[in-house]
Amino acid sequence: MLYRSRMPYFSEAEYAERVRRVRERMAAHGYDLLVSVDPSNMHYLTGYDGWSFYTPQCVVVPLDGDVLLATRFMDVGGARVTTRLGDDDILGFPDRYVQARGKHPFDWVGAQLAGRGHGHGTVAVETDAYFHSPRAQAALEAAMPDARFTDSAELVNWVRAVKSDAEITLMRDAGRIAEVVMQTALDTIRPGVRQCDAVAAILAAQARGVDGMGGDYTSFMPMLPTGDGAATPHLTWTDAPFVSGEATIIETGAARLRYHCPLARTLHLGPPPRLLSDTAEIVREGLDAALATVRPGVRCEQIEAAWREVITRHGLEKESRIGYSIGIGYPPDWGEHTMSLRPGDTSEIAENMAFHMILGMWMGGWGYEISESFVVTANGADCLTHLPRNLHVVD
Amino acid sequence: MLYRSRMPYFSEAEYAERVRRVRERMAAHGYDLLVSVDPSNMHYLTGYDGWSFYTPQCVVVPLDGDVLLATRFMDVGGARVTTRLGDDDILGFPDRYVQARGKHPFDWVGAQLAGRGHGHGTVAVETDAYFHSPRAQAALEAAMPDARFTDSAELVNWVRAVKSDAEITLMRDAGRIAEVVMQTALDTIRPGVRQCDAVAAILAAQARGVDGMGGDYTSFMPMLPTGDGAATPHLTWTDAPFVSGEATIIETGAARLRYHCPLARTLHLGPPPRLLSDTAEIVREGLDAALATVRPGVRCEQIEAAWREVITRHGLEKESRIGYSIGIGYPPDWGEHTMSLRPGDTSEIAENMAFHMILGMWMGGWGYEISESFVVTANGADCLTHLPRNLHVVD
Numbered sequence: 001m002l003y004r005s006r007m008p009y010f011s012e013a014e015y016a017e018r019v020r021r022v023r024e025r026m027a028a029h030g031y032d033l034l035v036s037v038d039p040s041n042m043h044y045l046t047g048y049d050g051w052s053f054y055t056p057q058c059v060v061v062p063l064d065g066d067v068l069l070a071t072r073f074m075d076v077g078g079a080r081v082t083t084r085l086g087d088d089d090i091l092g093f094p095d096r097y098v099q100a101r102g103k104h105p106f107d108w109v110g111a112q113l114a115g116r117g118h119g120h121g122t123v124a125v126e127t128d129a130y131f132h133s134p135r136a137q138a139a140l141e142a143a144m145p146d147a148r149f150t151d152s153a154e155l156v157n158w159v160r161a162v163k164s165d166a167e168i169t170l171m172r173d174a175g176r177i178a179e180v181v182m183q184t185a186l187d188t189i190r191p192g193v194r195q196c197d198a199v200a201a202i203l204a205a206q207a208r209g210v211d212g213m214g215g216d217y218t219s220f221m222p223m224l225p226t227g228d229g230a231a232t233p234h235l236t237w238t239d240a241p242f243v244s245g246e247a248t249i250i251e252t253g254a255a256r257l258r259y260h261c262p263l264a265r266t267l268h269l270g271p272p273p274r275l276l277s278d279t280a281e282i283v284r285e286g287l288d289a290a291l292a293t294v295r296p297g298v299r300c301e302q303i304e305a306a307w308r309e310v311i312t313r314h315g316l317e318k319e320s321r322i323g324y325s326i327g328i329g330y331p332p333d334w335g336e337h338t339m340s341l342r343p344g345d346t347s348e349i350a351e352n353m354a355f356h357m358i359l360g361m362w363m364g365g366w367g368y369e370i371s372e373s374f375v376v377t378a379n380g381a382d383c384l385t386h387l388p389r390n391l392h393v394v395d
Numbered sequence: 396m397l398y399r400s401r402m403p404y405f406s407e408a409e410y411a412e413r414v415r416r417v418r419e420r421m422a423a424h425g426y427d428l429l430v431s432v433d434p435s436n437m438h439y440l441t442g443y444d445g446w447s448f449y450t451p452q453c454v455v456v457p458l459d460g461d462v463l464l465a466t467r468f469m470d471v472g473g474a475r476v477t478t479r480l481g482d483d484d485i486l487g488f489p490d491r492y493v494q495a496r497g498k499h500p501f502d503w504v505g506a507q508l509a510g511r512g513h514g515h516g517t518v519a520v521e522t523d524a525y526f527h528s529p530r531a532q533a534a535l536e537a538a539m540p541d542a543r544f545t546d547s548a549e550l551v552n553w554v555r556a557v558k559s560d561a562e563i564t565l566m567r568d569a570g571r572i573a574e575v576v577m578q579t580a581l582d583t584i585r586p587g588v589r590q591c592d593a594v595a596a597i598l599a600a601q602a603r604g605v606d607g608m609g610g611d612y613t614s615f616m617p618m619l620p621t622g623d624g625a626a627t628p629h630l631t632w633t634d635a636p637f638v639s640g641e642a643t644i645i646e647t648g649a650a651r652l653r654y655h656c657p658l659a660r661t662l663h664l665g666p667p668p669r670l671l672s673d674t675a676e677i678v679r680e681g682l683d684a685a686l687a688t689v690r691p692g693v694r695c696e697q698i699e700a701a702w703r704e705v706i707t708r709h710g711l712e713k714e715s716r717i718g719y720s721i722g723i724g725y726p727p728d729w730g731e732h733t734m735s736l737r738p739g740d741t742s743e744i745a746e747n748m749a750f751h752m753i754l755g756m757w758m759g760g761w762g763y764e765i766s767e768s769f770v771v772t773a774n775g776a777d778c779l780t781h782l783p784r785n786l787h788v789v790d
Contacts, residue, residue, distance in 0.1 A: 004635035077627030196609030214591030214634030232472025239609030240399035
């Protein structure tokens with residue numbers, strides 16, 4: 001659906017419900033205060049959205065009292081525009097704290113929290129979130145000497161795992177954009193076309209969106225391992241041209257108002273080697289089997305086991321997890337850092353969860369990758385995109 | 396210049412010299428080991444390049460012995476492709492450590508370092524680097540109980556401050572792309588054009604590059620605060636159309652092989668209000684004055700003082716710093732986190748340093764921004780781009 005404002009997309013009631021669910025878990029753990037530094041969690045709790053996470057910032061949830069947001073003074077305006085927080089609840093640290101020797105923004109933030117009566121009791125902090133650092137943590141602890149600090153253990157991330165219907169709508173919108181983005185990539189990569197030009201087409205398609213609905217930036221840059229490089233994931237691009245007789249892994253996706261639909265396919269220029277097309281068929285069989293396992297009540301590891309059964313039967317192995325929960329994302333990751341589809345993860349799948357199932361096979365000198373993003377419904381996995389699940393061959 | 400490989404761009408001798416300069420400072424501080432987690436520092440020291448910083452990774456520099464790189468097992472291939480490190484010096488942690496409860500990749504990395512004889516002496520860690528977390532630090536310390544941990548105080552960042560001529564060449568290449576990117580933005584933003592479509596054009600221009608030389612992704616997404624939003628920085632975009640009678644701040648830039656040239660301009664659709672055009676003239680005068688102050692031996696705060704003198708005379712104020720050193724960057728920042736152009740920063744400017752001077756004025760309800768990226772030469776500031784320094788008015 002169209003949405004052209006910078007104001008929070010969701011209703012006031014929805015944000016209130018999110019905070020209520022967070023406080024419910026806080027109370028169960030005996031936390032008096034939660035300090036959330038992950039930009040995705042901050043966005044989830046308040047709607048805050050800006051490229052300001054290169055300086056320290058946080059959303060603070062007390063068990064009782066107003067939710068606060070602390071950021072650099074120049075980003076206070078952005079917080080007023082993109083959240084419904086009261087002006088008194090947005091704290092801006094002075095610019096002299098930014099990337100300065102001998103002081104840290106969280107010296108100031110911690111002092112503010114203590115001054116507002118939050119300096120006592122148990123304070124849970126997201127100690128493994130992106131953009132939180134050991135130095136930031138030390139500053140916070142020093143500024144709140146009477147508080148007892150503990151690790152939040154991704155408390156907010158776990159609350160995010162089950163989406164509202166309104167969130168699922170945005171993920172479906174992201175899926176519609178992701179289909180166009182992938183089709184653009186498949187139509188653009190040809191012998192002689194430079195990798196950077198394919199990326200230009202992909203990035204433009206991500207931003208343009210579909211049917212009047214623009215796209216947001218995704219948490220990952222498009223990754224295009226090609227030729228020898230396809231033997232390893234996470235390589236971006238060069239300005240070398242694509243070459244006939246080589247495979248390219250396209251790992252990309254789309255975002256709508258920070259909600260993501262990741263998507264991967266592999267393309268081969270010219271007739272593919274038998275080993276690659278055979279692998280693609282096995283992987284497809286494994287993908288179908290794993291997706292067919294998805295239903296509320298199933299455990300993450302059971303989904304992976306269905307995949308593993310297929311590839312083992314065909315003599316293949318894969319060490320890494322085959323998926324993870326998704327939703328809101330900011331660079332550098334669109335995963336929620338909660339559930340992984342892998343042995344030992346006994347988390348139970350529930351309705352309105354969402355996952356990216358990604359099957360990357362990196363062999364000696366070559367690779368193959370395909371993925372589907374899906375929502376869990378009462379009937380099973382409902383994929384966000386509907387492209388063929390085969391190796392894409394360009395004759 | 397054209398460069399189409401994924402191999403390290405710089406000569407083996409240049410990387411050796413970088414490591415030598417780092418070791419020189421390590422020895423002066425009494426460090427036995429340096430753990431570098433900042434992706435820009437890792438790239439600087441080894442050439443490593445991949446979108447793998449969403450899981451923990453580091454480059455380890457012992458005072459004596461081989462430089463090591465630790466990353467997720469699936470990224471070992473990428474490290475082999477993009478660095479000259481020996482296979483034995485690239486350590487891949489097993490996938491079960493990724494985003495798992497009760498264990499951390501740095502448990503494994505710390506144990507490996509201890510096993511290789513690095514578990515004693517003084518270990519300096521980049522404790523405020525992006526993608527290093529309190530939990531990661533705790534894991535490292537627990538796995539190396541006989542080591543004495545200390546803060547590296549951005550040691551590698553400071554070594555990066557003075558560039559080689561080869562690095563400066565890449566920054567000039569980035570500047571050539573940045574000019575085209577900004578011109579694209581200025582030519583695209585028109586009444587009725589959606590913000591997301593302008594971003595599509597900007598992102599495509601960044602990737603396409605110029606004269607056969609492709610562009611790399613920049614550390615910041617394009618920021619386009621417009622209308623009321625222009626009163627605050629760091630807002631990205633929406634799918635609302637640009638409106639006649641409104642200003643848009645364009646804060647973007649370009650990158651070539653991870654080296655950046657940031658660039659900002661402000662555009663107004665239709666005749667600008669007097670207050671905006673007057674402010675633009677004052678800011679231009681201040682920019683010119685500050686740039687004219689640049690020469691080897693000058694202190695950062697003196698450059699800012701030249702700017703401040705001009706705007707104070709015209710009755711304007713600005714709290715925030717007016718610039719910072721630049722070079723290599725990965726999301727979320729293209730600043731080097733060393734020198735800032737602001738009062739109290741007494742760092743001395745030297746030849747082959749590079750800075751982004753950015754003058755953002757955020758007023759009640761509106762804003763104006765302009766920037767120049769420059770290299771310090773014996774003769775002063777040598778700007779990387781050459782676009783007019785005025786408010787860009789579209790009639």
